Amino acid sequence: MATSTVAKHYTRILALWPKDALRPNLPFTRTIERRALPYGVTPVSPPAEPTKSSSKTAIVEAVAPLKATPQEESAQINALYSLLENRYAKKYPISPDVLKPASNPEHYDRLMEEIERAPGKSWWSAKLDEWKMKIRWR
Incomplete structure (x- = not known):
C-alpha cells in the first residue's frame, strides 16, 4: 500500500467516523x-482547548507521531474499517x-x-437525575 493510498484511507475513515x-x-x-x-492527512476536528486537566494531553501531543x-x-x-x-x-x-436480564x-x-x-442535559438536570438515582422510591 503506497503512502498516498494510506492517506486516502485515513481521509475516508475520518469522513465516515460517527460523531461522539x-x-x-x-x-x-x-x-x-x-x-x-x-501521511499528509489534515485534521478535520478543531484542536482541543487547553484546560487544567490537559497536562497529560499536552505530553502526548509533544511526542512526535511515528511513521510506520x-x-x-x-x-x-x-482494524478501523472493521x-x-x-x-x-x-x-x-x-x-x-443478554440485553434483557431476568433480574432487571x-x-x-x-x-x-x-x-x-x-x-441535551444541563449540569443542573444531570445533578438532579443523579440525586434521584440515590433515593429509593419503592
Whole structure:
C-alpha cells in the first residue's frame, strides 16, 4: 500500500467516523488524525482547548507521531474499517436474553434512553437525575 493510498484511507475513515454525542470535546477522530498526520492527512476536528486537566494531553501531543511503513499501516486501517462496519457484532451476535436480564429486564432500555438524553442535559438536570438515582422510591 503506497503512502498516498494510506492517506486516502485515513481521509475516508475520518469522513465516515460517527460523531461522539456524549463526549464531543474528546472525539476518537483526534486519535485517528494523530496517526494519519505523517501521511499528509489534515485534521478535520478543531484542536482541543487547553484546560487544567490537559497536562497529560499536552505530553502526548509533544511526542512526535511515528511513521510506520505502509504495509504495517494497512493493519491499522483494516482494524478501523472493521470497527466502522461492525464486523465483530455481525460475526459474534449476542443473544437477546443478554440485553434483557431476568433480574432487571428494562435496564439496558433505560440506559439507552439516558444516553440519548445526555447530550441535551444541563449540569443542573444531570445533578438532579443523579440525586434521584440515590433515593429509593419503592
